[in-house]
Every structure is written in C-alpha cells, then in structure tokens.
Amino acid sequence: MESWEDELLLDDDFSDEEEDAEEQIEETGLEMDADGFADWEDSPDTAPVDETLEEALAEERALELESELEQDEHPRDYNAELEDEEEESAPTSEKRLKREIRAEALKRLEEAARTESDFLTVVDEWNMLDRNRERRERDHENLRGDVPLEFQAVPDPRIAPLWMNLPRFRQLCQGNFLDIIFSCPYELHELTSNRFLSKLFFTLSDEQKEVLYYLFVKQYSTARLAAIRGQSDRNIRKLRMTIQKKLQKRMYEHLSEKLENDHGLTLRERKFVEEYEALLQTMGKDAVIRRENKTKPRKKKAVLDDAEDG
Structure with a gap:
C-alpha cells in the first residue's frame, strides 16, 4: 500500500486542517458576515489570476477545436505538395516550378504597385500566404499559449497519485x-519540425545524441550524466563542447546561406549570427557560444567565519 493511501485511511482527525483554515482566515483579514461566513469576494487578487488563466485555457481549447474542425472539413494532403527525394535531387521539378512562378508573380505585383488599391492587393496576397503558413503550422504543431501545464494541478493529492498531475501525463490525456513517443535520444530528430535541424540531429552519432538529449532536453547535469555513462565529468564536458562546435558551425553556415539568398531570419537567428561572427574574429575555428551560468556562486560559510575571526 502506498504512503498516500495509509494517510488517507488512517488520518481520521481533520482538526489540524480546520485550525489551519481558521488561521488562514485570520491572517488574510477576511471580513465575517452576520451569519458567520467569510466574505471571500474581498479576498486578495488570487481569484482574478485564476480566472485569467481559465479564460486563456478556454481560448486555447477553442482554437485547438477550430483547427481540428478546419482540418476535418478541408483536409489537405501536404505530402503531395512537398518534393520527394527524387524531385529534390533533380535539377527541375513541377512543384518547384509552381513555387517559383508564384513567387515571381508576387514579386512583379509588388514592383508594379502604384496606387493605394494596388498596395492593398499586395497586402492581401501576403496575408493569404501567412494564413496558409499558420494553418500548416497548426496542423503539425501543438501551439500553446502562456498557460502553464501545471495549472489546476493538485499540489498534494490524496486520491489521485502525483504522477497523474505531471505535465507529460496531462499532455498524453489531451x-x-x-x-512522448519520440522522447528518446535516438529519435531526437523527430522532436523538431525544422527540416534542417532534423537532418542535422540525424547525422550525429549515437553517443552524441545521448549527450545532447540528456544535457539539453532532459536538463541533466554533467556530473549526473557522467555517473550514468560511467565516464568522468571532464569527458562529458569535452564531448558537449565538441557537439556545440559542430552544431553551431553548421547552423552558422546554413543561416549565412539564407542571408546570401535574401531569405529572412528571425531575431533569435540574427542574434546568433552576430554573436558567432564576433567569436570567429577572436577564436577562429574554435568559436563556440557557451551557455551562461546566471547562478551567482555562493560563498562558503567556513571561509566567511575565518575571515571574521581574522
């Protein structure tokens, strides 16, 4: 029998909980009505925060339902729109020609725009492209808002076990x-929708995938991973540095190629390119952006005591 079951069956006295509730009422200074009940409407601002999260959660569910209904009513075969390996290796393909024709038509429409109505037409074309892109992302990604996964989770459950309140289990129920299926070092390339990153992760060795998965996805410490793999902490740190150098170099080359072809970059990608270029000038081929440790080192108490005694 689990410990929480023992507490549930043997703890018949709820006087401690009642005393805690009374102390909480006295500490919060809730006003008591004539009938002896607390006026919870005058309590602190915890309720509005919960209401805001509930509204945001309801909005997320409504958007998810809308996306599912749209996919059911207007299903699209995205595999038919993408090029296969044979078409990608070929110098020309019908799908690629269609994309280039659409891009060229939009470019000519932009260059020929003179009046306000012409520019509104261009804006409508771009809005349509953005809507199509957002729809494709909604069909393949779980776009969530700012509502934390642990919202409405019971902090100390007595009936349901704690693991049923974990974000992973609640995500599975939804x-x-x-x-969860691809939560594995060797399926790391399936955890991203970015085609370049997926191919980049796929080319890593099994050892590199394990280190990358446990250090950056699972957020294990180097000491913990070293104990699991039976290696020293120094070896894990050295392997992590090698992986970072390889990935950052390939990413920089990919983003530089996009810039040369006049493709847009996100702010995060631009920041990465700027930082990496600055390190290339100082460190050369050993350039690597290291993750900053924002935790301030704690002073040892013994050292402080010795300083005070001295």
Whole structure:
C-alpha cells in the first residue's frame, strides 16, 4: 500500500486542517458576515489570476477545436505538395516550378504597385500566404499559449497519485503524444519540425545524441550524466563542447546561406549570427557560444567565519 493511501485511511482527525483554515482566515483579514461566513469576494487578487488563466485555457481549447474542425472539413494532403527525394535531387521539378512562378508573380505585383488599391492587393496576397503558413503550422504543431501545464494541478493529492498531475501525463490525456513517443535520444530528430535541424540531429552519432538529449532536453547535469555513462565529468564536458562546435558551425553556415539568398531570419537567428561572427574574429575555428551560468556562486560559510575571526 502506498504512503498516500495509509494517510488517507488512517488520518481520521481533520482538526489540524480546520485550525489551519481558521488561521488562514485570520491572517488574510477576511471580513465575517452576520451569519458567520467569510466574505471571500474581498479576498486578495488570487481569484482574478485564476480566472485569467481559465479564460486563456478556454481560448486555447477553442482554437485547438477550430483547427481540428478546419482540418476535418478541408483536409489537405501536404505530402503531395512537398518534393520527394527524387524531385529534390533533380535539377527541375513541377512543384518547384509552381513555387517559383508564384513567387515571381508576387514579386512583379509588388514592383508594379502604384496606387493605394494596388498596395492593398499586395497586402492581401501576403496575408493569404501567412494564413496558409499558420494553418500548416497548426496542423503539425501543438501551439500553446502562456498557460502553464501545471495549472489546476493538485499540489498534494490524496486520491489521485502525483504522477497523474505531471505535465507529460496531462499532455498524453489531451492527445498530444508525439513528444512522448519520440522522447528518446535516438529519435531526437523527430522532436523538431525544422527540416534542417532534423537532418542535422540525424547525422550525429549515437553517443552524441545521448549527450545532447540528456544535457539539453532532459536538463541533466554533467556530473549526473557522467555517473550514468560511467565516464568522468571532464569527458562529458569535452564531448558537449565538441557537439556545440559542430552544431553551431553548421547552423552558422546554413543561416549565412539564407542571408546570401535574401531569405529572412528571425531575431533569435540574427542574434546568433552576430554573436558567432564576433567569436570567429577572436577564436577562429574554435568559436563556440557557451551557455551562461546566471547562478551567482555562493560563498562558503567556513571561509566567511575565518575571515571574521581574522
């Protein structure tokens, strides 16, 4: 029998909980009505925060339902729109020609715009492209808002076990099971929708995938991973540095190629390119952006005591 079951069956006295509730009422200074009940409407601002999160959660569910209904009513075969390996290796393909024709037509429409109505037409074309892109992302990604996964989770449950309140289990109950299926070092390339990153992770060795998965996805410490793999902490740190150099170099080359082809970059990608270029000038081929440790080192108490005695 689990410990929480023993507490549930043997703890028949709820006087401690009643005393805690009374102390909480006295500390919060709730006003008591004539009938002896507390006026909870005058309590602190915890309720509005919960209401805001509930509204945001309801909005997320409504958007998710809308996306599912749109996919059911207007299904699209995205595999038919993408090029296969044979078409990618070929110098020309019908799908690629269609994309280039659409891009060229939009470019000519922009260059020929003179009046306000012409520019509004261009804006409508770009809005349509953005809507199509957002729809494709919604069909393949779980776009969530700012509502934390642990919202409405019971902090100390007596009936349901704690693992049923974990974000992973709640995500599984909602049908978002892809992250759980591919939660494996050797399926690391399936955890991203970015095609370049997926191919980049796929080319890593099994050892590099394990280190990358446990250090950056699972957020294990180097000491913990070293104990699991039977290696020294120094070896894990050295392997992590090698992986970072390889990935950052390939990413910089990929983003530089996009800039040369006049493709847009996100702010995060631009920041990465700027930082990496600055390190290339100072460190050369050993350039690598290291993750900053923002935790301030704690002073040892013994050292402080010795300083005071001295």
